[in-house]
Every structure is written in structure tokens, then in C-alpha cells.
Amino acid sequence: MELLKTTLHLLNPQIAVFSPPSMTNPFNDWDDRHVAQGFAWRTQSVSFATLEEYGALELHVVLARSYEPDTEAIRIIRVPFRVEDNVVAISNLVSDATVSIPNGNYELIYETGYQSQQTVDQARQTLWCRLIFLPTKRRCIAQIIRADSKLSPGPSLLMEARPAASG
16 A cells, blocks of 8 residues: 655665654765665664666555565665664655654665656656555564665675764
């Protein structure tokens, strides 16, 4: 069930997902291993690297009962995620969105890619991402399901990050 469809405007190559929205310092500090794996994770906050640094990002937030990878997705990452206060915030420092999601433990799946569109003047590529919240009672193991050429994760994923400095 799609809960939200909106456009975020990117001015840096990441989006953050966090709960609750009132979290102090919700953004994560990235080191080289985080960049290589495409995400920086800590409890109740995850930042995903976007495929582009600038431009519009068509964002879809989905609450699902099952999951099949999108064949058009260039990058797919799964991480554990806990929702509190029945709401999740999605932000990239410039654009923000919130969505109501029931409290609980989830597999959060980040899919991203490009959708080709033909306009009157020219063909263009639209950047999209889908955040899929899959409720789970079992322990979720982080995984890079599909990697593009910009990712080069090591043999194990780094599952700790520090909050980014505020201000």
C-alpha cells in the first residue's frame, strides 16, 4: 500500500529516514566504509546515498506485506528499522516529508533507479526511490540486495554510525 508519493529536491547525495521525527541529530556522519556500502545506519536513523547529488527525486513510501525486488531498480539495500510514535520522517536537509506508519520493527528496503520519460523537446531521466516498510517479528540482517557500480562494500557491512554534527 503506497502511503506517500512526493518529490524531494536534492542538494546533497543522501536521504535520511528516522523515527521519531523529534529525534535530536537525526542525520548520520559518513565515513569511507559508509560511502562504499551506500548507507550509514544507527538505531532509528538511516541515511541512504542517492544516485545523484542534485535534482528532483520522486519518493514513494510503501507499507508492504511481502517483497519482490523491482527489476528496474539499480540499487537495493535492506536494513532493520524501528518506528516509534507512529510516524517516520524522510529528509535530505532541503526537503522533508512525514508519513504515518504503525509502531514496530521493520525491514526497510531502499530501492532506487531512473525512469525514462519522453517530453516534447527531449528524453529525460527521472530519479526515483522507493522506501518499503515490511513488518517483521524476526531479526532483520542488513543486506545489499543489488549494487550498482558506485558501491563497493566490503565483506561485512558497517552497522554503526555517529550522529552528524548539528549546526
